[in-house]
Amino acid sequence: MMGDEGVCEPLSDGREAGEGWTNLSHRATPFSSKLGAMMRIRNKYQAMKRRRVEQGGLQASAGWASLRPTGPEIFTFDPTCAQAESGHRRKKKRKSSRVLFPSNGRKFLPVAERSLTKPLFLLLSVVLFLQVYNAFENLDDHLLRYDLEGLEKTLRREVFGQQEATAELLLHLRDYLSTYAHHKPLGVSLHGPTGVGKTHLGRILARHFRSVVGEQLVVQYFSTHHCPLAADPGECARDLRARVAGVVARAEEEEKIPLLIFDEVEFMPGQLLDALHGLLRPGQANEFLNAVYLLISSLGEAQITNHVLQNVSAGSGRSLLPDLRQALQKLHPLWAEVDMVPLTLLEKRHVMECFLDEMSQEGFYPDRPHIEQLAEELTYHSAGGLQYSHNGCKQVVAKVNLL
Incomplete structure (x- = not known):
């Protein structure tokens, strides 16, 4: 009530x-x-109802009462309102259910498929490394056979004033002799004025190659001696082809590269130049492709002299090779098949080195004032404060023989 x-x-x-x-x-x-x-x-x-609430919810009521703020309570007609509200809040806080595997079950993890890409890549890398290593070993074997390092030391010691020319010549030889398979022969043409050391350089190369490949695989061909003016040019051309064929056939059997030196090319008749041009072309038999041809001539002497004098006086950096090649190709198409190496004029100090070397070989005491006196007797070009010999070291031997 x-x-x-x-x-x-x-x-x-x-x-x-x-x-x-x-x-x-x-x-x-x-x-x-x-x-x-x-x-x-x-x-x-x-x-x-009051007894059930007092017995079942006594502890929960005490807990919520401690957490609730101390303030004025709101009276309701039903004393069980607070208990019902606390029970409703407690039902909302449910823990997230977890998925549990059965105790007697098995867990199967995904099996990663084994790929063959990585082993194949490693195998390919090993094969490639071995091929590159063998290639470098073959290059070293070929270069060691021809002893180009020893040739370089000899050229530095015995050739005066031609450092750039000898370095370029050695570069061509090193590139060609590093392997035995070629698509065309190597043709190098030495050009320069009289007395700059062209023939001397050819003799050094012939002496060195005789020591590394043998006497039979080195040919020195002098035009005025092997094909004089009175000889038949056609017969000279046939003899040249037969001689070259014999040398390259022997070199093919021994797996070596021969050296063929042709001096005084400026005196060669047209038929002999045609024969030499045919030997330098690609598309021949395999034995003709593995050979080194060294051509020595004074052709282009005027272009080289003018270039050196103008380069010193005017400071021009224009290259000599385009003008030289253009001038020589007008004479014969042979010069389009070769690599040109020009030898420049010799300065007065280089001529003095020639005197010193020649006097030492002849047993004379190398007196410096005497050498300077002999060098003053030669004629020179003057340009840019330097003196260039007209005839290089060509008169040195004759001067020393008169002592």
Whole structure:
């Protein structure tokens, strides 16, 4: 029953409530028996509900009461409102469920497929490394056979004033002799004025190659000696082809590269130049492709002299080879098949070195003032404060022989 204040009045227990309502029913005689039974049932239900809440939710009520802020409580007509709200909040906080494997089951992990790409790549790398290594070993073997380092030392010691020309010549030889398979022969043409050391350079090369490949694989051909003016040019050309064929055939058997030196090319007749041009062309038999041809001539002397004098006086850096090649190709197409190496004019100091070397070989005491006196007797070109000999070292031997 509600009082005048509008709040629920708790009862001590069910017995007291029942007795109170019984007395009330006896006193209130106007109420019917049905209403009394309903009130008793209601009182009994309220007592059972209050005991269940007090027994089951005592601890939860105490916990929530400690966490709730200390403030004025809101009274409700139903004392179980706070308990119902706390239970509702607790139901919302559910832990995420985990998927568990059965204890007696097996776990099968994905098996990675083994790829053959990596082993094949490693194998290919090893094969490539071995091929490159063998190639370099073969290059070293070929170069060691021809002893180009020893040739370089000899040229530096015995050739004066031609450092650039000798370096270029050695570069061509090193590139060609590093392998035995070629698509065309090597043709190198030495050009320069008289007395600059062309023939001397050819003799040094012939002497060196005789020591490394043998006497039979080195040919020195002098035009005025092997094919004089009175000889038949056609016969000279046939003899030249036959001689070259014999040398390259022997070199093919021994797996070596021969050296063929042709001096005084400026005196060769046209048929002999044609034969030499045919030997230098590609597309021949294999034995003709593995050969070194060294051509020595004074052709282009005027172009070389003018270039040196103008280069010193005017400081021009224009290359000599285009002008020299253009001038010589007008004479014969042979010069389009060769690599040109020009030998420049010799300075006065180079001529003095020639005197010193020649006097030492002849057994004379190398007196410096005497050498300078002999060098002053020669004629020179003057350009840019330097003196260039007209005839190089050509007169040195004759001067020393007169001592």
